[in-house]
Amino acid sequence: SLRAFSTSALRQKEVENVTVFGGGLMGSGIAQVLAHEGNYNVTLADVTEDALVKGKSIMQKSLTRIAKKKMADQSAEAQEQFVKSIVDKVQTTTDAAQAVKSSDLVIEAIIENIKIKQDLFKFLDSKAPDSCIFTTNTSSLSVKDVAQSSNRPDRFGGFHAFNPVPQMKLVEIIKTDQTSEETFETLMNVARKMKKQPVACTDAPGFIVNRLLVPYLLEAIRLVERGEATAEDVDIAMKLGAGHPMGPIQLADFVGLDTLSHISKGWRESRVSTGEISADIVQESKLLEDLVAQGRTGKKSDKGGFYPA
Ligand code: CAA
Ligand code: NAD
Structure with a gap:
């Protein structure tokens, strides 16, 4: 009833x-x-x-x-x-x-x-x-x-x-x-x-989406940093080769490079020693840190991020 x-x-x-x-x-x-x-x-x-x-x-x-x-x-x-x-x-x-x-x-x-x-x-x-x-x-x-x-x-x-x-x-x-x-x-x-x-x-690290997404975004940034491909080509590749609505570098700008840096740092400091996240996933990116230090935090900043604002 x-x-x-x-x-x-x-x-x-x-x-x-x-x-x-x-x-x-x-x-x-x-x-x-x-x-x-x-x-x-x-x-x-x-x-x-x-x-x-x-x-x-x-x-x-x-x-x-x-x-x-x-x-x-x-x-x-x-x-x-x-x-x-x-x-x-x-x-x-x-x-x-x-x-x-x-x-x-x-x-x-x-x-x-x-x-x-x-x-x-x-x-x-x-x-x-x-x-x-x-x-x-x-x-x-x-x-x-x-x-x-x-x-x-x-x-x-x-x-x-x-x-x-x-x-x-x-x-x-x-x-x-x-x-x-x-x-x-x-x-x-x-x-x-x-x-x-x-x-x-x-209450697991990154819950569902970020546990999968953040390692991907950080690796895309390191790929560019290692000089393996340009940011533009990485984005084209993931849009046309994997059907994503945005490429990872564009998405990193969208999320905010400062926020991404905070996430990576937070995990490095508290989740590696516990064995929850492996160290290579959150290995510091000098390129990411340099952009943040210059105030290039992404789409939300007048200075832009990887891409102009
Ligand atoms: N508010 C309202 N409407 C918006 C909007 C916004 N902020 N952004 C876009 N729209 C509308 C547009 O007006 C447009 O409407 P029409 O269909 O009438 O044109 C429609 O949405 C589609 O917009 P666009 O054509 O400009 O863009 P799109 O079709 O490429 O879609 C998108 C935009 C939805 C953002 C898409 O690119 C997308 O899904 N990108 C990936 C976003 C993503 O992965 N987000 C998760 C980030 S991670 C996170 O958030 C978690 C964390 O903790 C970090
Ligand atoms: P943001 O930098 O765009 O905005 C943060 C705001 O918080 C600023 O306006 C700042 O003035 C304000 N603030 C700082 N300290 C405060 C305080 N003590 N009291 C009140 N306001 C204060 O950041 P965001 O991208 O909106 O991220 C906010 C939170 O959401 C973070 O925890 C982030 O990890 C999370 N998040 C971000 C995204 C993303 O894609 N950017 C997605 C999901 C969750």
């Missing part, structure tokens, strides 16, 4: 207010899709007003492309109105405490650095309601390690979206050995409400 169905349904938390930390590539995309597809009340928090303005402009551009495609038969005014309605729905703030005051769910998408993420969650733990679920969008860190600085390991999980968020249909939901079933089910449901396909993974 229906009654039996409803009582046996897995418990999940009601989510209305979602706070996203980090208005960069990922945070702005996550905030956009939460507001647009999920119809959530969304607050976007970052450390500076500039970063928030940048985040809003990323949303504006993305939504304009979506409007052009989905509202092709409607007037330019109607399209602009749609874009504005979503952008305006996302509240912005540089006050982290205020941002989580009545939050049901936090999605953290700040820099890929364990210490900085832990510091943020330690701070948020005393500011957010007890029932608020904390998640990290980390690419490569252990979710359990990130969770350690807060006192809610059962209400903590990984919520790993992909770049560009409005386009990529996947979210990996990471369950640590302490994540509760209720937290897990809630996160699966938020992903579905965002019209994404969730997949589950344990």
Whole structure:
């Protein structure tokens, strides 16, 4: 009976207010899709007003492309109105405490650095309601390690979206050995409400996608560094020879060379000695480090990365 169905349904938390930390590539995309597809009340928090303005402009551009495609038969005014309605729905703030005051769910998408993420969650733990679920969008860190600085390991999980968020249909939901079933089910449901396909993974290095993708991207960079082929030819080869939508060098620029460097360094420092990742996979690339040092962090930088911006 229906009654039996409803009582046996897995418990999940009601989510209305979602706070996203980090208005960069990922945070702005996550905030956009939460507001647009999920119809959530969304607050976007970052450390500076500039970063928030940048985040809003990323949303504006993305939504304009979506409007052009989905509202092709409607007037330019109607399209602009749609874009504005979503952008305006996302509240912005540089006050982290205020941002989580009545939050049901936090999605953290700040820099890929364990210490900085832990510091943020330690701070948020005393500011957010007890029932608020904390998640990290980390690419490569252990979710359990990130969770350690807060006192809610059962209400903590990984919520790993992909770049560009409005386009990529996947979210990996990471369950640590302490994540509760209720937290897990809630996160699966938020992903579905965002019209994404969730997949589950344990707290293993790189989860599913990055465990396979990051070694590939790093090896493509080293291939160019060894002078075996040009960046352009590597990209042509993987697009035409393996049917990928983007070549690996173009994709590395797209992901952010700084983010890729952080992932590689993080794995070198914490996953090699444990035997989880082999040393040759994360061997340092001088070319990658030099580009990052020059501020050539990829598509997000005015200076570009391997390719011009
Ligand atoms: N927002 C909204 N719409 C967008 C968009 C964005 N950011 N980017 C592209 N679009 C729209 C375009 O308007 C276009 O619409 P039309 O079909 O009406 O033209 C459509 O999407 C296709 O765009 P393009 O023709 O410009 O580009 P494309 O067809 O080559 O597809 C792509 C773009 C989806 C990004 C594709 O190149 C792709 O899948 N690339 C690989 C991306 C990838 O692997 N991402 C994962 C990175 S790893 C990661 O994220 C994990 C991590 O932790 C590091
Ligand atoms: P980004 O550099 O584009 O943006 C990071 C933002 O975080 C910046 O706006 C910065 O000002 C802000 N920030 C830094 N410290 C903060 C703090 N204490 N509080 C609030 N905001 C702070 O980075 P990104 O590419 O959006 O990556 C963010 C996270 O998402 C990282 O953990 C990354 O590994 C992960 N990720 C990245 C991708 C990708 O393809 N770039 C894909 C999936 C996951």
